[in-house]
Amino acid sequence: MRLSAYFLPLLKESPAEAQIVSHQLMLRAGMIRQSSAGIYSWLPLGHAVLRRVEQIVREEMNAAGCQEILMPAVQPADIWQESGRYEAYGREMLRFEDRHERAMLFGPTHEEVVTDIFRRCIRSYRDLPKNLYQIQWKFRDEIRPRFGVMRGREFLMKDNYSFDLDFEGAKRSYDNMFSAYLRTFKRMGLTAIPMRAESGAIGGSMSHEFQILASTGESEVFYDAAFEELDLLAPDLDVDTIQRYYAATDEQHLPDACPLPPERLRHGRGIEVGHIFYFGTKYSKPLGAAVTGPDGEDVFVEMGSYGIGVSRLVGAIIEAYHDDKGIIWPESVAPFDVALVNLRASDTGCAEVTGDLYAKLKTAGVDVLYDDRDESPGVKFATMDLIGIPWQVVIGPRGLKAGVVELKSRASGETEELSPEAVVDRLAG
Numbered sequence: 001m002r003l004s005a006y007f008l009p010l011l012k013e014s015p016a017e018a019q020i021v022s023h024q025l026m027l028r029a030g031m032i033r034q035s036s037a038g039i040y041s042w043l044p045l046g047h048a049v050l051r052r053v054e055q056i057v058r059e060e061m062n063a064a065g066c067q068e069i070l071m072p073a074v075q076p077a078d079i080w081q082e083s084g085r086y087e088a089y090g091r092e093m094l095r096f097e098d099r100h101e102r103a104m105l106f107g108p109t110h111e112e113v114v115t116d117i118f119r120r121c122i123r124s125y126r127d128l129p130k131n132l133y134q135i136q137w138k139f140r141d142e143i144r145p146r147f148g149v150m151r152g153r154e155f156l157m158k159d160n161y162s163f164d165l166d167f168e169g170a171k172r173s174y175d176n177m178f179s180a181y182l183r184t185f186k187r188m189g190l191t192a193i194p195m196r197a198e199s200g201a202i203g204g205s206m207s208h209e210f211q212i213l214a215s216t217g218e219s220e221v222f223y224d225a226a227f228e229e230l231d232l233l234a235p236d237l238d239v240d241t242i243q244r245y246y247a248a249t250d251e252q253h254l255p256d257a258c259p260l261p262p263e264r265l266r267h268g269r270g271i272e273v274g275h276i277f278y279f280g281t282k283y284s285k286p287l288g289a290a291v292t293g294p295d296g297e298d299v300f301v302e303m304g305s306y307g308i309g310v311s312r313l314v315g316a317i318i319e320a321y322h323d324d325k326g327i328i329w330p331e332s333v334a335p336f337d338v339a340l341v342n343l344r345a346s347d348t349g350c351a352e353v354t355g356d357l358y359a360k361l362k363t364a365g366v367d368v369l370y371d372d373r374d375e376s377p378g379v380k381f382a383t384m385d386l387i388g389i390p391w392q393v394v395i396g397p398r399g400l401k402a403g404v405v406e407l408k409s410r411a412s413g414e415t416e417e418l419s420p421e422a423v424v425d426r427l428a429g
């Protein structure tokens with residue numbers, strides 16, 4: 001993509017309404033624009049990151065044996081009346097009527113819809129287990145939308161629903177999701193600490209929130225100092241062991257009952273990027289989602305649901321990866337792999353070498369943003385540092401005389417002089 005043609009509305013100043021750095025940077029870098037409170041348009045740069053985050057989530061869910069579906073954003077109220085949540089959900093639910101005066105709503109979550117699908121399609125224990133997921137926009141009329149995409153009213157969520165015959169199966173599904181979540185966040189460069197979010201009585205409910213430590217997080221969290229050293233993906237560390245380490249959000253943390261000695265207890269703030277929940281027959285019973293068991297008796301299925309805040313993650317990644325110049329994208333979610341900065345657009349030698357690099361990198365499948373604008377080097381560097389592309393290749397007349405260009409890492413700031421051919425080999429390799 002040539003920057004001269006790219007739709008990238010940058011802002012010089014941080015807008016006054018943005019209180020936290022990720023919101024400020026998303027606006028300044030032209031990633032999003034607000035449409036109304038808590039509702040955003042995703043512009044090309046933001047959209048590219050959102051799609052990459054979404055794709056990592058999708059790949060990890062598929063690898064964990066889940067199947068992707070897509071349920072409607074607009075739902076009928078009657079299934080919510082059946083589950084008993086229609087009144088209980090309160091004002092966070094956006095409700096309206098269609099032209100036939102049928103009560104409808106914009107889905108804040110999808111347990112009812114998926115349970116309705118299940119009860120109409122699955123009748124036998126032989127068809128279990130199943131784990132279905134979607135990546136879909138939700139609407140929750142949050143009382144205080146804030147921090148940009150972190151707490152929006154409209155937001156993109158990945159939500160899974162598991163169906164099992166018995167508790168043992170449901171626990172296996174839960175633990176499978178637990179591990180998949182650790183892998184998913186890790187691929188985005190994030191360490192998410194799984195925190196108890198429910199008392200965890202066997203047969204009752206089990207729940208973990210996955211929290212990214214950040215001073216701007218909305219959750220107050222307490223955790224074992226051991227998490228600072230633990231490699232949660234180490235092959236010899238099983239789910240049960242991880243779940244035994246203490247970590248809890250403030251609602252679950254009771255200072256008097258905390259098993260940790262004071263010197264091991266850490267206290268901080270976190271961003272909730274995922275939430276997994278086992279809730280047994282809470283929806284299958286009222287909605288009548290049962291299968292015939294091995295002994296011929298009907299059994300209500302055991303369910304769990306598992307959410308990831310896909311759009312919130314974009315903000316959370318920026319909270320974790322930025323400096324005073326701007327965003328520093330981890331390579332796995334970056335909107336482009338590499339930026340070409342031509343310091344002298346008017347110089348034919350520079351334009352030729354940059355154009356050639358651009359063509360070769362694109363052919364090699366590298367995603368390139370080429371700054372071909374007639375701007376000063378200062379403006380070009382500031383732009384690239386703000387939008388955070390992991391690698392910058394700087395092409396200038398002085399280097400070209402010696403046959404080299406400069407390869408710079410956005411994260412470390414380290415530079416290296418290489419021939420243009422070596423740059424292609426390095427970035428395409």
Ligand code: ATP
Nearest residue numbers: 149150151152155157272273274275307308309312
């Ligand atoms: P919160 O406590 O932050 O309101 P929640 O418990 O209501 O979250 P869930 O219903 O478990 O959230 O939703 C799954 C995930 O969706 C959350 O872990 C979070 O990452 C994301 N999420 C929830 N509400 C919002 C929102 N208003 N804006 C952006 N992401 C959200």
Ligand code: MG
Nearest residue numbers: 092140142151
């Ligand atoms: Mg909420």
